[in-house]
Amino acid sequence: MTDRDQPALSARGLCKEYGRGTALVRAVDGVDLEVAAGESVAIVGPSGCGKSTLLYLLGGLERPTGGTLQLAGKQLEHMPEAGLARLRRRGLGFVFQAFHLVDELTTQENVELPALLAGASPRAARRRAQHLLEQVGLADRAAHLPSALSGGQRQRVAIARALANEPLLVLADEPTGNLDSAATTDVLRLFEQLRADGQTLVVVTHDERIAATADRLVSMRDGAFVGETRLTGGSDRRLSAITGLEV
Amino acid sequence: MPEAAGLANREPLRGYHLRVVQEVLLALLAAEPAHGYQLRARLALALGPLSDALNGGQVYVTLGRLEQAGLIDCTRVGQLDRPDRKVYALTEAGRARVQEWLLDVSWPKPAPAEFHLKLVAAAAGALDDPVAIVERQRHELLGGLREAQRAALAEPAGSTAGLLLEGVVLRLQADLRWLEECARYWEGRRRPAPAER
Numbered sequence: 215m216t217d218r219d220q221p222a223l224s225a226r227g228l229c230k231e232y233g234r235g236t237a238l239v240r241a242v243d244g245v246d247l248e249v250a251a252g253e254s255v256a257i258v259g260p261s262g263c264g265k266s267t268l269l270y271l272l273g274g275l276e277r278p279t280g281g282t283l284q285l286a287g288k289q290l291e292h293m294p295e296a297g298l299a300r301l302r303r304r305g306l307g308f309v310f311q312a313f314h315l316v317d318e319l320t321t322q323e324n325v326e327l328p329a330l331l332a333g334a335s336p337r338a339a340r341r342r343a344q345h346l347l348e349q350v351g352l353a354d355r356a357a358h359l360p361s362a363l364s365g366g367q368r369q370r371v372a373i374a375r376a377l378a379n380e381p382l383l384v385l386a387d388e389p390t391g392n393l394d395s396a397a398t399t400d401v402l403r404l405f406e407q408l409r410a411d412g413q414t415l416v417v418v419t420h421d422e423r424i425a426a427t428a429d430r431l432v433s434m435r436d437g438a439f440v441g442e443t444r445l446t447g448g449s450d451r452r453l454s455a456i457t458g459l460e461v
Numbered sequence: 462m463p464e465a466a467g468l469a470n471r472e473p474l475r476g477y478h479l480r481v482v483q484e485v486l487l488a489l490l491a492a493e494p495a496h497g498y499q500l501r502a503r504l505a506l507a508l509g510p511l512s513d514a515l516n517g518g519q520v521y522v523t524l525g526r527l528e529q530a531g532l533i534d535c536t537r538v539g540q541l542d543r544p545d546r547k548v549y550a551l552t553e554a555g556r557a558r559v560q561e562w563l564l565d566v567s568w569p570k571p572a573p574a575e576f577h578l579k580l581v582a583a584a585a586g587a588l589d590d591p592v593a594i595v596e597r598q599r600h601e602l603l604g605g606l607r608e609a610q611r612a613a614l615a616e617p618a619g620s621t622a623g624l625l626l627e628g629v630v631l632r633l634q635a636d637l638r639w640l641e642e643c644a645r646y647w648e649g650r651r652r653p654a655p656a657e658r
């Protein structure tokens with residue numbers, strides 16, 4: 215059970231600097247971000263503004279050079295590496311632009327892996343993986359190797375894998391960056407489903423369609439947040455107004 | 462103003478607004494004569510969730526105008542216990558109008574020009590912050606994209622209305638990309654140059 219009153223994620227003054235002196239890069243420069251349980255947030259901004267770096271900080275894949283970070287009430291910035299790795303495995307799901315599947319494992323095995331690493335029984339891991347593959351529409355590809363799948367199918371496997379341990383938070387970096395329009399639609403459908411199911415989600419994207427599925431949209435420039443928009447609606451009435459249909 | 466002139470002089474469409482023009486009703490009559498409610502049903506099928514915006518009464522008003530303009534004929538069919546039903550059929554003039562419409566390549570006026578001038582005027586007259594105007598517009602279009610997308614995902618595969626929704630989605634996406642360019646440009650303008658400080 216997650217506590218709905220406590221933010222799933224809370225970052226204050228988060229910073230990440232690379233290099234020093236004249237070569238100093240402030241990739242993330244004082245970011246405050248709070249994500250409520252069940253909320254989906256999209257981060258958009260021009261190339262090089264620090265989106266991926268921020269996402270890596272949020273996921274404990276990189277250490278901040280400043281600021282504080284809480285995940286489900288746990289302080290992350292000084293947590294020892296072993297504890298951080300355990301938290302990443304159990305509490306987070308990652309989706310990357312380049313899929314990052316294990317090429318030697320079948321679709322099914324890829325999706326089972328995180329549950330096994332987190333200590334689930336092989337039986338439980340198998341059942342969960344089967345369920346997730348059904349959810350992403352790839353039950354019939356369970357025995358295939360990633361090399362036998364299209365890009366869109368690989369990304370759907372990666373999304374299933376990210377959900378294997380019912381993560382507190384899913385972090386996605388350009389999930390449709392390598393996909394054509396039709397494959398993007400399949401992934402879009404899954405993100406829309408995740409949002410509707412109340413999965414807490416932070417997604418970095420260039421794709422307006424993915425951004426439009428989020429509850430909240432944050433714009434980033436030069437390592438900092440410069441604007442925020444809460445997206446609402448979903449009624450056909452507003453849609454009609456926007457398309458302005460009339461006889 | 463005579464009705465025929467009104468038809469030829471179609472009001473330019475605002476932004477990416479869709480509009481069921483009078484010619485659409487004419488074209489729907491090209492195959493065979495039909496009742497008003499049959500025309501409405503055909504429109505509803507083609508428009509899917511967007512057909513909610515159709516003002517049913519307006520269809521009949523438009524049919525009346527088309528009849529006055531001599532583009533359609535109206536025959537009354539008597540019914541026992543109800544008022545007569547009207548059946549509409551295309552005239553020769555109406556058929557010619559449909560042919561013209563099919564060959565017409567004019568396209569709805571795209572949003573950029575008016576919005577661009579709004580930003581320029583707002584900045585020149587210090588009426589409002591262009592970046593704020595862009596942000597408001599972005600919020601509006603993103604909300605629209607979100608809804609169009611949900612409606613598109615809800616359509617069954619191969620639906621005719623789904624094709625229209627796909628068009629709405631693509632158009633909004635293109636508009637949003639341009640707004641991003643607008644934001645970048647006007648943000649650059651907002652930072653005062655050192656010499657002007």
Ligand SMILES: Nc1ncnc2c1ncn2[C@@H]1O[C@H](COP(=O)(O)OP(=O)(O)OP(=O)(O)O)[C@@H](O)[C@H]1O
Pocket residue numbers: 232233239240241259260261262263264265266267268
């Ligand atoms: N390991 C590193 N060493 C030095 N600089 C880095 C490193 N990683 C990232 N940077 C710099 O940090 C800045 C932010 O990079 P980041 O990858 O977060 O951008 P991004 O917003 O994800 O861009 P894109 O949209 O192109 O993926 C860039 O200027 C980049 O060059």
Ligand SMILES: [Mg+2]
Pocket residue numbers: 265266267387
């Ligand atoms: Mg990146």
